[in-house]
Amino acid sequence: METTIIGIAGGTGSGKSTFTNRLKQYFGDNVTVIYHDNYYKPHDDLPFSERQDMNYDHPDALETGLLVRHLEALKQGKSIRCPVYDFTQHTRSDRTILIQPSRVILVEGILILQDERLRELFDIKIFVEADADERILRRVVRDMNERGRELENIIEQYLMTVKPMHYLYVAPTKNVADLIINSGLNDVAFDLVKTKIQQLLSQG
């Protein structure tokens, strides 16, 4: 089986997951989703207070080599066990998820277009764009509701690492994207990508 891998990048809060999850919801088991976030290094040898203060927006924060190996295995028709990251604990959980090979794989994450090995594996590269003020507002709500964070910590982390790393490592990757999407809720972009995936699936 041929495999097509689509990378979906964009800054934090840009709407990457919203766009990716909409495609997953539409295609169900015909499409597999892998989140780079699950490949954050665990650092479970360090106390919580130290894990809390780390820079999670630098490429070195992620075990991207493992993601590369997993994508290569899926392309070869092998299943993989994907780690599961726990944002409330700043480390990986004990769980892994069994992921089966499929015709189309979506890979989502802030830094996926920054890594040359990943770029080589992607057949289609998408960047989801959104203004910085909207992204941080969404992140505040999301991190407080879903990631167990407090407002003060979110603001400090944003100013110390998230914002500078975004402009150093994430924003420039817009230039290597095949497609730049204005918002994760963009219906036209969704229809275009949906049609492309339908075409790939019908080719088998």
Ligand SMILES: Nc1ncnc2c1ncn2[C@@H]1O[C@H](COP(=O)(O)OP(=O)(O)O)[C@@H](O)[C@H]1O
């Ligand atoms: N265009 C949009 N308008 C309003 N809210 C949005 C939009 N895109 C995403 N959101 C919301 O913002 C939050 C972060 O979006 P998400 O897709 O998780 O971002 P990312 O994966 O890029 O960090 C979610 O709660 C989502 O529902």
Ligand SMILES: Nc1ccn([C@@H]2O[C@H](COP(=O)(O)O)[C@@H](O)[C@H]2O)c(=O)n1
């Ligand atoms: N322990 C961690 C690990 C990562 N982050 C932040 O997650 C952001 C990426 O995820 P998105 O869903 O927002 O794209 C990234 O900006 C990291 O700062 C974290 O807060 N804690």
